[in-house]
Amino acid sequence: MAVKLNYREYFKEEALPLMWCAGCGNGILLRAITDALADLEIPPHQVVVSTGIGCWGKADDYMTTHAFHGSHGRALAFATGIKLGNPDLHVIALMGDGDALAIGGNHFIHAARRNIDITAIISNNFTYGMTGGQYSPTTPLSYKTTTSPVGVAEPAFDVCGLAEECGANYVARSTVYHVTQLKRFIAAAIQKKGFNVVEAINTCPTHFGRRNIPGDTVEMMKYIKDIGMPRSRFEKLDEEEKNKYLLTGELVNRERPDFLSVYREINPAASESGRGEGK
Amino acid sequence: MAKNWQVVLAGEGGQGLILAGRILSEAAIKDGNNVSLTSSYGIAARGGYSESQVVISEQELYYPKCASPDLVLALTQQAYDRYADNVGEDCLIIYDSREVTNTKGKNEVGFDFKEALLKIGNLKVINSLFLGVILKHRDIVSRDSMIEAMKNNMPAKIHDINLKAFQNGLEQ
Amino acid sequence: MSRPEGIQLMEGNHACAWGAIDAGARFYAGYPITPSSEIAEVCARELPAYGGTYIQMEDEIGSIAAIIGASLSGKKSFTATSGPGFSLMQENLGVGIYQEVPCVVVNIQRVGPATGLATQPAQADVMQARWGTHGDHPIIAISPASVQEMYDFTIRAFNLSERFRIPVILLGDQVVGQTYENIALPDPGSLEIVERKKPTVPPEEYLPYQPDENLVPPMAAYGDKHILHASSTCHCETGYSNFKYGTNRQLLNRLKNKIYNYLDEIIDVEYFGPEKAEVTLVSFGSASRVCKYVVGLAEKEGIKVNLLRLISIWPFPDREVQEALAKTGACVVAEMNQGQVINEVNRVNTTNTPVHLASGIDGELIRPEIIMASIREAVK
Numbered sequence: 001m002a003v004k005l006n007y008r009e010y011f012k013e014e015a016l017p018l019m020w021c022a023g024c025g026n027g028i029l030l031r032a033i034t035d036a037l038a039d040l041e042i043p044p045h046q047v048v049v050s051t052g053i054g055c056w057g058k059a060d061d062y063m064t065t066h067a068f069h070g071s072h073g074r075a076l077a078f079a080t081g082i083k084l085g086n087p088d089l090h091v092i093a094l095m096g097d098g099d100a101l102a103i104g105g106n107h108f109i110h111a112a113r114r115n116i117d118i119t120a121i122i123s124n125n126f127t128y129g130m131t132g133g134q135y136s137p138t139t140p141l142s143y144k145t146t147t148s149p150v151g152v153a154e155p156a157f158d159v160c161g162l163a164e165e166c167g168a169n170y171v172a173r174s175t176v177y178h179v180t181q182l183k184r185f186i187a188a189a190i191q192k193k194g195f196n197v198v199e200a201i202n203t204c205p206t207h208f209g210r211r212n213i214p215g216d217t218v219e220m221m222k223y224i225k226d227i228g229m230p231r232s233r234f235e236k237l238d239e240e241e242k243n244k245y246l247l248t249g250e251l252v253n254r255e256r257p258d259f260l261s262v263y264r265e266i267n268p269a270a271s272e273s274g275r276g277e278g279k
Numbered sequence: 280m281a282k283n284w285q286v287v288l289a290g291e292g293g294q295g296l297i298l299a300g301r302i303l304s305e306a307a308i309k310d311g312n313n314v315s316l317t318s319s320y321g322i323a324a325r326g327g328y329s330e331s332q333v334v335i336s337e338q339e340l341y342y343p344k345c346a347s348p349d350l351v352l353a354l355t356q357q358a359y360d361r362y363a364d365n366v367g368e369d370c371l372i373i374y375d376s377r378e379v380t381n382t383k384g385k386n387e388v389g390f391d392f393k394e395a396l397l398k399i400g401n402l403k404v405i406n407s408l409f410l411g412v413i414l415k416h417r418d419i420v421s422r423d424s425m426i427e428a429m430k431n432n433m434p435a436k437i438h439d440i441n442l443k444a445f446q447n448g449l450e451q
Numbered sequence: 452m453s454r455p456e457g458i459q460l461m462e463g464n465h466a467c468a469w470g471a472i473d474a475g476a477r478f479y480a481g482y483p484i485t486p487s488s489e490i491a492e493v494c495a496r497e498l499p500a501y502g503g504t505y506i507q508m509e510d511e512i513g514s515i516a517a518i519i520g521a522s523l524s525g526k527k528s529f530t531a532t533s534g535p536g537f538s539l540m541q542e543n544l545g546v547g548i549y550q551e552v553p554c555v556v557v558n559i560q561r562v563g564p565a566t567g568l569a570t571q572p573a574q575a576d577v578m579q580a581r582w583g584t585h586g587d588h589p590i591i592a593i594s595p596a597s598v599q600e601m602y603d604f605t606i607r608a609f610n611l612s613e614r615f616r617i618p619v620i621l622l623g624d625q626v627v628g629q630t631y632e633n634i635a636l637p638d639p640g641s642l643e644i645v646e647r648k649k650p651t652v653p654p655e656e657y658l659p660y661q662p663d664e665n666l667v668p669p670m671a672a673y674g675d676k677h678i679l680h681a682s683s684t685c686h687c688e689t690g691y692s693n694f695k696y697g698t699n700r701q702l703l704n705r706l707k708n709k710i711y712n713y714l715d716e717i718i719d720v721e722y723f724g725p726e727k728a729e730v731t732l733v734s735f736g737s738a739s740r741v742c743k744y745v746v747g748l749a750e751k752e753g754i755k756v757n758l759l760r761l762i763s764i765w766p767f768p769d770r771e772v773q774e775a776l777a778k779t780g781a782c783v784v785a786e787m788n789q790g791q792v793i794n795e796v797n798r799v800n801t802t803n804t805p806v807h808l809a810s811g812i813d814g815e816l817i818r819p820e821i822i823m824a825s826i827r828e829a830v831k
Contacts, residue, residue: 015691045654048673050520060680061692066673068523069682069692070516070546077513081520081528084504085478086674089524107516110509260504267499301631305460308633314460316631341744343630343737344816 005041007034015062021129023205023217025176025224026056029123032179032200033092034063036187047090050079052099054130056123056202059094073103076111079118087260090190091117097124098136101157105137112166112195114259119189120197122159125204133207144211159199164252169194171252175201177225178248185250194258201228201246283337284419285345287362288409289330290354290375295406298432300331302410305428306420307335315343328357335419350417352409353379354392363387373412388416395447404437404444411448422449454497454639461634463601463627464531467557468493470605471529473639475646476555477503478528480517482510482536485569486625487559490531511536515543518554523681525672527609531557533625534567537576538583544618545584548706550681551616551660551668553647555608558620559628562814571814572625574736575788580620581765587703589710591717592620592765594736598632604762610645611717615710616667622764624787626737626816650677660702661688666709710766717763720771724757730829731779733772733796735761738785738817745785745822752823754830761792769799776804781829785809785822805829 011034020026037047047065051057053072060067066089070078075093083091100108100122111118127145128134135145135152138159142151163171170192172185182200189196201224203209209220228248229237237245286303288296297318304316315334332345348366353359353374363372363383374382376389390412396402407429414422429445430438454469455461461469468490471479479494481487495505503526508514511532518528532540537558547554560576562568576583580592591611595604605621612619650657650669654676662668668688671677680690685702687693710717721739724746732742739760749756759775761768776782776796782804784793790808797806809825811817 012691045676045678046674048524058692060682064678066678067680067682067690068520068673069684070519071542071683074512074516074543077508077516078520080506080508080513081478081480081517081522082524082673083520084506084517085521085524085526085528086672089674106509107513110513259506263499263504269499269502301460304631304633308458308460312633314631314633316460317626317629318631339743340632341740341747342819343626343632343740346744346819 005038007031007038010034010037010044010047010064012062012064018062019058020055021206023203023209023220024055024125025200025202025221026059026123028176028179029056029121029182029200029202030059030062032183032186033121036183036190039187040190042090042190046088047092048079048082050075050082050091050093052095052104054096054099054128055125056094056096057099073099074107075099076104076107076118076120080111080116083116083118084260087117090119092119092121092190095120095122097122097126097138097159098128101137101159101162109162109166112163112168112197115167115169115194115256116259117193118195119186120195121186121189122197122199123202124159124199125202125208127204127208129204129207133204133211143208145207160197160247160251163197167195167256168197168252169254169256169258170196170250172197172250173199173201173228173246173248175224175228175248176203177221178228188250193261194256284333284335284350285348286333286335286413286419287330287345287348287351288333289352289358289361292327292329294329294354296329296331299406299410300333302406302425302428302432303333303420305431306424307333309424309427310420312337313340315340317343330358350413350419352413354409355379356381371416373409373416390451395451396444399440399444399447401440401444404441407441407444408448411445412451413448415449415451456636458633458635460631461598462489462629462631463598463623464489464559464629465493466598466602466634467531467605467621467623467628468497469636470602471555471609472497472501473642474527474606474609475644476527476529476609477501478518478521478526479503479530480506480508480514480521480528481530481532482508482514484533484536486561486628487531487533487557489629490557511539512543515540515547515556519543519547519550519552522552522554523673523679525674527553527613529555529557529609531559533559533561534563534576535565537579541579541583545586545588546683547618548584548588548590549683551670551706552618552681553612553616554618555605555612556618556620557605558622560622560624568814570625572737572816573787573812573814574624574738575791576622577764577786577788577791580622587707589617589707590620590765591615591617591710591763592622593719593763594622594761595627596736596739596760597627598630599634601627602634602636606642606644610643613645613647614667614716615713616647616670617710620765622736624737654678658688659690660686662705662709666705666712714766717766718768718771719762720768721760721762722757723760725755726757727778728755728757729780730754730756730826731775731782732756732758732785732822733761733775733782733792734758734785735764735792738787738811741817741819742785742822745819745826748819748823749826754826756826764792767795772796773799773801776800777802779804781805781807783807783809783822783825783829785811785817785825787811787817
């Protein structure tokens with residue numbers, strides 16, 4: 001690369017202003033992604049973002065890379081085809097918490113099990129923001145939402161724990177407050193082969209914050225800053241205390257072979273018998 | 280071989296009825312005919328009722344099933360009962376005389392497959408045997424085509440024993 | 452295994468898979484379901500040798516999503532399924548139609564609803580193929596009636612799909628899927644294969660949803676310098692979401708017109724039997740074979756019957772059916788459902804020709820006597 005790339009290469013400035021609410025961290029997350037791509041010097045045409053439906057699913061509207069905006073929960077399934085259709089691509093799935101873990105939960109666990117070479121970036125704001133603040137599979141137990149007016153009765157998914165158990169190669173959690181760390185994790189995830197998950201704890205002052213976090217958007221930001229905790233401190237907490245915090249950092253970084261590497265190894269392409277390679 | 284044929288091979292899973300249907304069909308194609316082969320099996324493949332229906336025609340073949348069979352092979356009583364009352368007078372039923380004890384005595388011929396197989400020395404080659412018996416009674420396909428189709432559908436090491444069984448069927 | 456050649460005995464589902472491979476399909480995603488699974492099995496075994504990829508997805512929702520994704524990455528892609536799986540695919544079928552993604556969905560119909568008779572044939576997904584996904588949309592569906600046509604029509608399905616940038620449904624059933632017949636496989640080099648139109652403008656001028664004169668936009672692939680922004684949200688020519696008044700009307704009309712202005716390239720029917728008849732059968736797929744057989748049976752009874760066989764089901768061959776109704780004394784629609792195509796026949800029945808239904812819903816190929824009974828009723 002002769003010229004150092006800038007996040008603006010990936011960011012569609014004419015689409016501004018962002019549609020997200022004041023105090024929402026999706027803009028920060030978007031900047032972290034575009035910054036990471038610029039740092040990695042990956043040309044926009046070698047990147048495909050596959051977005052789901054929901055607030056964070058609108059992210060492709062602000063990107064200049066190739067993009068696929070599909071159906072709710074299916075970003076990873078589309079991304080799977082995109083990656084297998086052209087393995088040279090960097091495929092990044094952008095999903096919300098409900099998107100990735102409720103309606104898309106099945107695709108999520110199987111993408112992780114396959115260890116398909118996709119980076120999944122989950123904006124976790126603990127709620128369905130776009131539809132008006134209903135509880136999601138990551139809403140903490142007893143927190144209030146429009147569909148859990150006296151508190152949600154279901155325990156929350158641990159996004160990263162689930163990804164780890166299912167086989168993801170790289171799993172990291174940060175928050176939109178910890179921008180530098182977030183960007184570093186995203187860059188690492190994009191660079192690494194396999195199914196790589198970055199969970200970005202996000203703010204939703206409009207819905208989640210209003211019902212559960214006293215104060216304004218600044219308080220919401222402080223809330224997510226405070227619930228994130230690195231392993232060194234987290235592990236000193238007793239079990240009950242642990243429920244109040246979310247472990248942050250690079251939680252998994254391993255070398256399972258990715259789906260396509262295994263597939264090609266056991267199914268070598270016998271190009272001489274093929275009538276062209278299809279592309 | 281100018282006639283159109285509708286052949287039912289009926290019995291139970293494990294008797295090679297599906298493979299025999301394929302062999303008969305491929306032989307008919309080698310003779311230059313159009314063929315339609317349908318099989319019912321699935322969970323029945325490991326025992327239970329199983330059958331192949333082969334329709335052979337020189338013309339375009341519309342109805343892919345045996346609407347009025349010309350020949351029924353019945354290796355079990357159940358298979359026999361399914362067809363005995365429902366076929367035309369011209370339909371020949373070849374049945375296993377050990378398994379099918381309750382017969383109607385119409386246009387039919389019984390054959391002791393087990394006895395023949397014991398003489399051949401291999402109980403597994405029943406499908407090659409009954410294909411021979413069928414060809415002995417009705418010239419559905421040419422013998423050369425049948426032998427070629429058998430070879431195409433079996434590993435080389437079992438060609439001899441199957442050809443022996445086929446020949447045995449032809450000579451009964 | 453190398454590609455089979457020449458005349459041989461083959462199962463319909465295998466013929467479909469080879470048709471796809473010969474049409475240039477290099478990606479298959481699917482979920483096992485009777486009676487379509489042999490298509491997946493052939494693809495799993497054969498695609499790698501062609502540089503292609505097979506993946507077994509977690510469900511049919513994921514399967515159709517994956518083929519849409521792979522098609523946008525430049526690979527001809529397809530999936531195969533049956534009733535319950537076809538239901539699950541409806542959501543993303545709409546995504547494929549809206550984003551104009553060429554791909555083929557094979558539905559080997561079985562008896563439903565629900566699990567129904569999982570191993571037995573029906574033709575009861577006709578309306579689901581047309582309207583199963585929500586919203587206004589066009590669709591192309593074609594219906595094979597033999598093993599040979601499972602091969603030929605799979606290739607045609609890919610060609611239509613690439614030509615019109617739309618998912619095409621191959622509406623087969625258990626009979627054509629799992630019957631073995633003699634098939635003549637042509638030399639692949641002799642086939643007419645249609646490829647999607649690529650952009651000719653420089654990358655910076657490319658608008659992924661700006662149509663050509665035939666209303667179909669040239670299609671870049673992910674990875675090209677021509678940036679492809681494909682959105683399931685209402686979008687303008689840039690591909691980016693757009694909520695201005697008029698955008699949706701413009702998009703939906705173009706999606707419709709790119710198909711309905713070119714029906715001559717899509718509609719296909721077959722006429723069988725005498726030109727003038729007392730009764731005209733209208734049928735499709737495996738039931739239409741039984742109709743051909745029945746034309747002969749009826750002749751023996753002294754009833755002159757002919758057949759209009761619908762090869763393309765959607766868009767519906769309005770004009771051809773209308774003309775056939777105008778020329779005949781009565782019509783019998785023979786289909787393996789409780790009456791789906793018959794409603795379309797009645798829709799275009801401007802001559803008030805009596806229309807009867809021969810309905811095969813017994814989990815088997817419709818019996819000739821069911822059709823004969825309707826014919827006798829029609830001439831009474």
